Amino acid sequence: MTEPISKEALRTDEWTINMGPHHPSTHGVLRLELTTDGEIVSKARPSLGYLHRGLEKIGERVAWAQFMPFTDRLDYLAGMNCNCAYAWAVEKLAGIEIPERAEWIRVLVCELNRISSHLVAWGSFCADMGAFTPLLYGIREREWVNDLFEMVCGQRLTYNYARIGGVSHDLPPGFLEKTKEFCDYFEPLIDEYNRLITYNKILVHRLKNIGVISARDAIEWGLSGPNLRGSGFAYDIRRAEPYSVYPKLDFNVVVGHADRGTLGDCFDRYLVRIDEMRESVKIVRQVIDRIPDGPVMAKVPRVFKPPAGECYFRAESPRGETGFYLISDGGTNAYRLKIRTGSYMAMNIFEKISKGVMISDIVALIGSFDIILPETDR
Amino acid sequence: MKTLSAQEIFEKLKGKFGDGVVSLQTESVNPPFAVVPPGSIQEVCRFLKEDPDLLFDYLVCISGVDHKDKFAVAYHVYSTEHRHRIGVKAMLPHDNPVIPTVDVVWKAAIYLERETYDLMGIVFEGSCDPNRILLPDDWEGHPLRKDYIYPEQYHGIKI
Amino acid sequence: MGLREYISDISEAVVTIAKGMRITWKYGVDPKEETTIFYPEERMVMPERTRGFLFNDVARCIVCNMCVKQCPIDCITLESIKGADKKNVLTSYKIDMGRCMHCGLCVEICPPKSLVHTDGYEGSSHTREELIVEFVEDDLATIKARIAAHAAELAKAAKAAEAAGKAPAAPANPAGGEKK
Ligand code: SF4
Ligand code: SF4
Numbered sequence: 001m002t003e004p005i006s007k008e009a010l011r012t013d014e015w016t017i018n019m020g021p022h023h024p025s026t027h028g029v030l031r032l033e034l035t036t037d038g039e040i041v042s043k044a045r046p047s048l049g050y051l052h053r054g055l056e057k058i059g060e061r062v063a064w065a066q067f068m069p070f071t072d073r074l075d076y077l078a079g080m081n082c083n084c085a086y087a088w089a090v091e092k093l094a095g096i097e098i099p100e101r102a103e104w105i106r107v108l109v110c111e112l113n114r115i116s117s118h119l120v121a122w123g124s125f126c127a128d129m130g131a132f133t134p135l136l137y138g139i140r141e142r143e144w145v146n147d148l149f150e151m152v153c154g155q156r157l158t159y160n161y162a163r164i165g166g167v168s169h170d171l172p173p174g175f176l177e178k179t180k181e182f183c184d185y186f187e188p189l190i191d192e193y194n195r196l197i198t199y200n201k202i203l204v205h206r207l208k209n210i211g212v213i214s215a216r217d218a219i220e221w222g223l224s225g226p227n228l229r230g231s232g233f234a235y236d237i238r239r240a241e242p243y244s245v246y247p248k249l250d251f252n253v254v255v256g257h258a259d260r261g262t263l264g265d266c267f268d269r270y271l272v273r274i275d276e277m278r279e280s281v282k283i284v285r286q287v288i289d290r291i292p293d294g295p296v297m298a299k300v301p302r303v304f305k306p307p308a309g310e311c312y313f314r315a316e317s318p319r320g321e322t323g324f325y326l327i328s329d330g331g332t333n334a335y336r337l338k339i340r341t342g343s344y345m346a347m348n349i350f351e352k353i354s355k356g357v358m359i360s361d362i363v364a365l366i367g368s369f370d371i372i373l374p375e376t377d378r
Numbered sequence: 379m380k381t382l383s384a385q386e387i388f389e390k391l392k393g394k395f396g397d398g399v400v401s402l403q404t405e406s407v408n409p410p411f412a413v414v415p416p417g418s419i420q421e422v423c424r425f426l427k428e429d430p431d432l433l434f435d436y437l438v439c440i441s442g443v444d445h446k447d448k449f450a451v452a453y454h455v456y457s458t459e460h461r462h463r464i465g466v467k468a469m470l471p472h473d474n475p476v477i478p479t480v481d482v483v484w485k486a487a488i489y490l491e492r493e494t495y496d497l498m499g500i501v502f503e504g505s506c507d508p509n510r511i512l513l514p515d516d517w518e519g520h521p522l523r524k525d526y527i528y529p530e531q532y533h534g535i536k537i
Numbered sequence: 538m539g540l541r542e543y544i545s546d547i548s549e550a551v552v553t554i555a556k557g558m559r560i561t562w563k564y565g566v567d568p569k570e571e572t573t574i575f576y577p578e579e580r581m582v583m584p585e586r587t588r589g590f591l592f593n594d595v596a597r598c599i600v601c602n603m604c605v606k607q608c609p610i611d612c613i614t615l616e617s618i619k620g621a622d623k624k625n626v627l628t629s630y631k632i633d634m635g636r637c638m639h640c641g642l643c644v645e646i647c648p649p650k651s652l653v654h655t656d657g658y659e660g661s662s663h664t665r666e667e668l669i670v671e672f673v674e675d676d677l678a679t680i681k682a683r684i685a686a687h688a689a690e691l692a693k694a695a696k697a698a699e700a701a702g703k704a705p706a707a708p709a710n711p712a713g714g715e716k717k
Contacts, residue, residue: 049512056497057521066609069640092408133561154586154654160640168645169586196557201550219435219458222486235458302646309406312439312454312465325441325452336522338441340490348489377512 021050025128025363028373044354046347051377059337072158075375079159080113081317087162089313089324094306101294102166103245108287111280116145117318118273125367134197144182166297176288183281208261211353211365221349225320225342230256230269237316251279266368319343343371381462384410411465416477423483433459437484442498444524449475479505497522583656588639590657593672597651600625604643612636621688635668
């Protein structure tokens with residue numbers, strides 16, 4: 001869309017400017033070193049690490065179970081997903097079978113969290129694009145989910161709900177009814193969101209054909225989650241490498257299909273998130289109908305020592321693949337704990353696709369990747 | 379689509395490289411690791427990616443592990459086509475951990491290698507971006523090493 | 538871009554914006570529910586499991602040190618001395634509320650469930666030191682005196698029991714501080 005004015009016609013200087021770390025549209029403390037020629041970005045180099053807390057080092061210091069609250073701080077918009085991913089990883093390492101009901105509860109809260117995370121992603125993305133109303137709407141619905149989570153675990157953001165061997169509490173009475181109520185309330189709203197903003201001409205024009213990533217590139221550069229599916233490649237760990245009770249559930253893997261512009265542009269990634277909320281509601285409904293009764297916690301010794309070994313577990317969280325590579329030497333703490341996150345890999349491709357776009361499109365790119373900085377920096 | 383087990387993948391590697399791949403580590407490890415010498419990591423990875431039966435096109439994770447007397451670099455790879463996965467591991471000496479880069483094979487390696495270099499101090503030879511990423515450029519030491527000594531201060535700021 | 542396309546572009550923009558604005562106005566004129574709460578006059582009812590500030594009922598605490606070990610960030614410190622009946626007696630139990638992340642691991646592990654979450658969430662202070670909350674109210678001298686009294690009582694009971702030739706009935710332990 002944008003054609004740089006030829007150098008001969010107008011002499012221009014290259015500027016290096018800093019975008020961030022305190023820029024409202026970088027979704028946190030991300031600093032981009034932009035080299036710009038007028039309005040055209042010739043190079044954008046992300047500079048990460050402002051939120052680096054050394055979580056992997058902390059993981060080697062604290063006991064296995066004590067690391068759970070730290071996983072909340074990994075991706076603060078999807079704490080449940082990180083909690084459960086870590087718990088699944090440790091259980092896989094130690095070979096613990098968890099009760100059936102606990103699996104279903106985990107899937108339920110993960111999907112609810114996916115909805116709330118996508119809501120914020122959608123809202124803040126629209127706010128970046130200049131439409132403030134969707135942010136308020138997204139937060140309004142997220143409040144429902146937060147209330148539900150507060151009922152079940154007592155916190156609204158840092159849940160610390162999963163435990164090695166199950167979940168900390170059983171669902172409180174009335175929770176499933178409330179969740180059902182939320183689903184009934186929320187499902188029509190997705191269509192309302194679409195009417196409100198999705199096909200808005202201005203939004204479409206700002207997003208289509210921007211930041212096009214082909215499926216090949218996306219795989220090559222390690223993208224995952226909605227960012228990869230936005231490129232039209234149906235790859236979802238819940239289906240590709242099923243874990244927990246996902247094989248028993250019926251849902252579709254949403255992919256981008258070049259709705260307005262080219263396949264794999266910002267608009268496709270945007271739409272994937274909207275449609276994924278629908279699928280998540282579908283999963284939540286199935287869980288409500290089929291959740292079995294029973295205990296929610298397996299017998300795990302209080303001083304928990306998994307056998308020596310290594311395991312890599314991957315789970316699908318709202319921002320792509322959350323992977324835990326755990327090494328145990330048979331002690332009470334992890335010998336090595338490596339976290340692989342979706343946002344970090346999304347920053348990898350950023351430098352490549354931000355060549356030659358306008359400064360305002362950089363904002364669209366960041367928003368479409370839905371990065372979250374605690375997760376990139378860990 | 380034809381999903382191969384780790385053993386079959388290892389057999390294929392063995393057939394191609396002979397003694398170039400050392401062993402398959404399956405004991406309480408998930409997914410199993412093919413242990414290769416660091417020098418041949420690039421060829422092994424390229425073969426893993428390009429062989430039509432393997433097609434490991436997705437580099438999931440690179441992690442450095444400090445085993446006190448030696449370093450290990452663990453690569454987890456996955457095939458979106460065949461849906462199988464395997465780990466590749468290379469052992470490095472502790473005093474001079476250098477390994478050829480694999481960012482010529484998978485671009486995803488760029489950030490993963492930068493992170494491993496930054497936090498573990500493993501040097502990836504020939505990398506297109508051999509800089510620190512999470513810590514400041516003038517940070518001393520590599521924090522994830524087991525013998526890391528916590529600094530008292532950084533540029534006069536108490537830590 | 539031809540004129541026709543130009544006009545259709547504009548009209549599409551107008552239509553989609555109008556659609557969106559209709560929804561905005563719908564909520565603006567007729568909000569489905571009232572969302573504002575007039576805090577602090579009105580307060581939200583916190584759910585039962587709310588993980589608010591911690592409270593330790595020191596009378597029931599058995600000084601097992603589990604919570605200290607379980608806390609991932611080491612923000613609980615406790616000190617104790619030997620009581621009269623070989624049980625430990627708390628002399629100080631401090632939680633650094635400025636560092637506590639309300640994860641609830643300590644509450645979960647506490648055997649007599651003396652450590653609990655309240656539903657309090659409003660806390661502010663001018664200094665960080667004020668955020669370190671002490672749960673044992675009595676000072677060391679009082680506690681020591683109480684232990685001495687308890688010991689004397691025990692000794693008296695033992696004597697009485699000896700005199701009566703029966704097994705001693707231990708009196709209730711009053712050394713742990715006042716019950717709330
Ligand atoms: S709630 Fe968590 S952080 Fe706070 S004192 Fe208890 S264990 Fe420590
Ligand atoms: S775990 Fe409970 S009983 Fe034990 S020391 Fe802590 S507060 Fe007291």
